[in-house]
Amino acid sequence: MELKNYELIITEKPSVSLRIAESLADGKVRAHKHGKVTYFEIEHKNKKIIIAPAVGHVFTLKHRVGKKGYPIFEVRWLPTYEASKSAAFAKQYVDTLKFLAKHASSYISACDYDIEGELIGYNILKFICGDDTVKKARRMKFSALTKEELTNSYEHALPHLDFNLADSGISRHILDWYWGMNTSRALSHAYKTATSSYLTLSAGRVQTPTLKVLYDREQEIKNFKALPFWVITALIKTKEQDVLSLHEKEKFFNKAEAEKVFENCKGKDALVTSVVKRRTEQTPPTPFNLSDLQQEAYSLFKYVPKLTQAIAQSLYEKGLISYPRTGSQKLTGVDPKHILQKLAENPLYSSKAKKLLLEKELVANEGTKTDPAHPCIYPTGEKSEKLEGLDARLYDLIVKRFFATFGKSAIRETQTVNFNIGHETFFAKGSLTIEKNWHTLYEPYVKLKDEELPPLKEGKSYKVKNLSIDQKETQPPQRYNAASVIRKMEELGIGTKATRAQTLQTLYDRGYVSGINQLHVTSFGATIVETLEEYVPELTSEQLTRNFEDEIEKIQSGELKKEVVIKEAEETLTKIMLEFKEKEEKIGERLKKSYYKSRQEQAIIGTCPNCGSNLIIRVSRASGKQFIGCSSYPKCKTGFPLPQAALIMRTVKTCEHDKLPIIQVIRKGRRRFEMCISPTCPSKKDWGNKKTKKEATS
DNA sequence: GCAAGGTC
Numbered sequence: 001m002e003l004k005n006y007e008l009i010i011t012e013k014p015s016v017s018l019r020i021a022e023s024l025a026d027g028k029v030r031a032h033k034h035g036k037v038t039y040f041e042i043e044h045k046n047k048k049i050i051i052a053p054a055v056g057h058v059f060t061l062k063h064r065v066g067k068k069g070y071p072i073f074e075v076r077w078l079p080t081y082e083a084s085k086s087a088a089f090a091k092q093y094v095d096t097l098k099f100l101a102k103h104a105s106s107y108i109s110a111c112d113y114d115i116e117g118e119l120i121g122y123n124i125l126k127f128i129c130g131d132d133t134v135k136k137a138r139r140m141k142f143s144a145l146t147k148e149e150l151t152n153s154y155e156h157a158l159p160h161l162d163f164n165l166a167d168s169g170i171s172r173h174i175l176d177w178y179w180g181m182n183t184s185r186a187l188s189h190a191y192k193t194a195t196s197s198y199l200t201l202s203a204g205r206v207q208t209p210t211l212k213v214l215y216d217r218e219q220e221i222k223n224f225k226a227l228p229f230w231v232i233t234a235l236i237k238t239k240e241q242d243v244l245s246l247h248e249k250e251k252f253f254n255k256a257e258a259e260k261v262f263e264n265c266k267g268k269d270a271l272v273t274s275v276v277k278r279r280t281e282q283t284p285p286t287p288f289n290l291s292d293l294q295q296e297a298y299s300l301f302k303y304v305p306k307l308t309q310a311i312a313q314s315l316y317e318k319g320l321i322s323y324p325r326t327g328s329q330k331l332t333g334v335d336p337k338h339i340l341q342k343l344a345e346n347p348l349y350s351s352k353a354k355k356l357l358l359e360k361e362l363v364a365n366e367g368t369k370t371d372p373a374h375p376c377i378y379p380t381g382e383k384s385e386k387l388e389g390l391d392a393r394l395y396d397l398i399v400k401r402f403f404a405t406f407g408k409s410a411i412r413e414t415q416t417v418n419f420n421i422g423h424e425t426f427f428a429k430g431s432l433t434i435e436k437n438w439h440t441l442y443e444p445y446v447k448l449k450d451e452e453l454p455p456l457k458e459g460k461s462y463k464v465k466n467l468s469i470d471q472k473e474t475q476p477p478q479r480y481n482a483a484s485v486i487r488k489m490e491e492l493g494i495g496t497k498a499t500r501a502q503t504l505q506t507l508y509d510r511g512y513v514s515g516i517n518q519l520h521v522t523s524f525g526a527t528i529v530e531t532l533e534e535y536v537p538e539l540t541s542e543q544l545t546r547n548f549e550d551e552i553e554k555i556q557s558g559e560l561k562k563e564v565v566i567k568e569a570e571e572t573l574t575k576i577m578l579e580f581k582e583k584e585e586k587i588g589e590r591l592k593k594s595y596y597k598s599r600q601e602q603a604i605i606g607t608c609p610n611c612g613s614n615l616i617i618r619v620s621r622a623s624g625k626q627f628i629g630c631s632s633y634p635k636c637k638t639g640f641p642l643p644q645a646a647l648i649m650r651t652v653k654t655c656e657h658d659k660l661p662i663i664q665v666i667r668k669g670r671r672r673f674e675m676c677i678s679p680t681c682p683s684k685k686d687w688g689n690k691k692t693k694k695e696a697t698s
Numbered sequence: 699g700c701a702a703g704g705t706c
Contacts, residue, residue, distance in 0.1 A: 056706085057705080058705095061701090173702080181701060325704090506701090
């Protein structure tokens with residue numbers, strides 16, 4: 001069959017190609033393969049249309065080959081598979097688009113309608129379809145993958161791309177590249193001048209402010225001065241149970257005052273002065289976007305955000321859930337009834353789905369956040385082979401969350417009882433769920449606890465079983481964990497939903513941070529922050545992102561030309577890099593010292609599976625051997641042997657099998673490998689003895 | 699080799 005004279009619709013990713021084909025096809029959707037890539041052929045109003053996907057960015061910026069040192073500003077666009085081996089899969093997509101572009105008579109970009117999507121389409125047209133197609137191509141603009149929206153966006157396709165938007169995308173890429181590459185190279189170069197050996201160091205518009213956030217918290221904790229305070233509690237005896245009440249002042253920072261109050265209350269009975277009951281409505285949760293899912297999976301299952309993202313991606317590829325890299329908390333364009341009907345066929349979910357289907361109206365408690373291209377994360381209701389382990393748990397959470405958003409508000413009752421003990425006021429609080437409603441749909445993931453108070457009568461006196469005064473002290477602020485730092489990045493508006501988990505990984509990889517439950521900045525990470533604050537302070541604050549956004553907005557509106565912005569960045573950085581270079585020796589010494597020290601520190605390897613404290617490298621007093629053990633030893637005796645290890649470099653990732661850390665170890669003779677710390681992990685052989693490139697060739 | 703951003 002000869003394919004000629006068709007319209008070529010280019011999408012950002014494979015799943016969208018199919019949706020567009022299904023929406024526009026008057027008759028059958030024909031799927032074809034070119035290599036491994038599927039594209040679709042349809043007829044729409046007697047017109048032949050081919051729909052073919054990209055895989056996100058298939059072009060990336062690359063400096064001129066062999067160019068060493070810094071500063072560097074000469075960049076050009078190159079196919080991702082030429083720039084990096086890890087992007088080899090992208091070649092097939094590029095080849096397919098090249099093949100299809102040859103005989104196309106017209107072109108439409110149907111990439112996501114955002115800055116990156118505009119650029120993905122623009123680059124494909126320019127470098128694959130031919131320069132002349134850039135001006136001719138039309139643009140489909142849609143904000144949901146529904147038939148109606150997609151058909152409408154095709155019928156009313158914009159006559160051309162938004163060139164200003166594409167320009168702002170180009171600028172974003174170049175500015176990030178300039179700042180990131182130059183600063184990273186400068187750091188590595190400085191290290192090399194001091195040690196004559198190469199070490200990958202990095203800095204960037206997103207990773208450095210993130211590191212700074214962790215660093216600042218580290219400083220807060222370091223500078224924290226604990227204050228002692230006293231609390232007075234009274235255990236009140238009733239027929240049913242004892243009630244613990246607290247003095248209304250809660251914290252006494254003055255010891256004498258606390259002791260006086262304590263004396264006043266001693267030996268006195270507790271008179272109930274008031275019983276106040278309040279009912280509150282608790283609205284159901286909002287649908288998941290990626291960040292919400294990452295937070296919840298961490299808090300319920302301790303899945304790190306990167307793991308959650310990987311599992312969600314695989315569930316999406318199996319057709320079980322919708323597109324996971326979304327910021328939306330809305331069910332735009334989703335037909336919940338249809339999904340519930342499909343879920344009702346699954347014995348695991350049948351009863352809950354059927355219960356919801358009985359409702360007259362299905363109204364979801366949608367959140368306010370939206371996404372330019374996708375609705376929230378929801379189950380498709382499709383059947384699959386039996387899910388197990390990590391996948392099954394996450395899928396179950398997504399299904400139950402979907403159910404819960406349609407539930408009625410739960411009703412909670414809180415009770416506050418005030419007591420008079422020797423003319424001092426004490427109080428006790430209880431809370432109780434009166435009507436579960438959405439809680440039953442979300443079980444077992446509801447985190448609320450019921451604490452019921454026994455019936456206490458106003459005006460009645462009760463015996464005080466025990467009155468106590470305890471000294472406590474104020475606590476320093478909590479360290480961030482792997483999930484909360486992602487939320488913080490979201491708050492600061494740095495990174496994107498799809499990249500934040502990866503950014504944290506980069507900070508681990510560089511040895512800047514360690515720990516999962518409690519993220520510590522290593523002394524080396526601290527040196528990086530301090531060095532950059534001195535020489536490239538712009539890069540340590542999220543303000544750089546704000547400046548980018550302002551400039552990019554102006555390019556979008558046509559107020560500014562991208563060339564001006566790029567030139568300006570070049571000038572600024574040239575100056576900064578020259579100053580850096582002058583101090584290179586000094587900076588190198590500082591980095592060297594700090595790096596060596598950091599390696600010898602008691603590295604935090606991960607989180608103790610038993611008690612949640614840090615796992616650190618310990619030396620056994622008995623045998624003198626190194627092993628990984630819990631930092632709260634001897635309270636917790638968790639430990640893992642470490643055979644023949646010489647130097648533990650860092651935690652690489654978390655083992656998917658038992659969620660223990662996988663660490664990178666260098667043995668004597670510079671043999672470097674990764675291993676799961678669990679001696680019984682069955683996946684151990686997968687990590688062991690991974691040789692470095694150098695070794696493999698020697 | 700280093701960024702950040704797409705997607706697998």
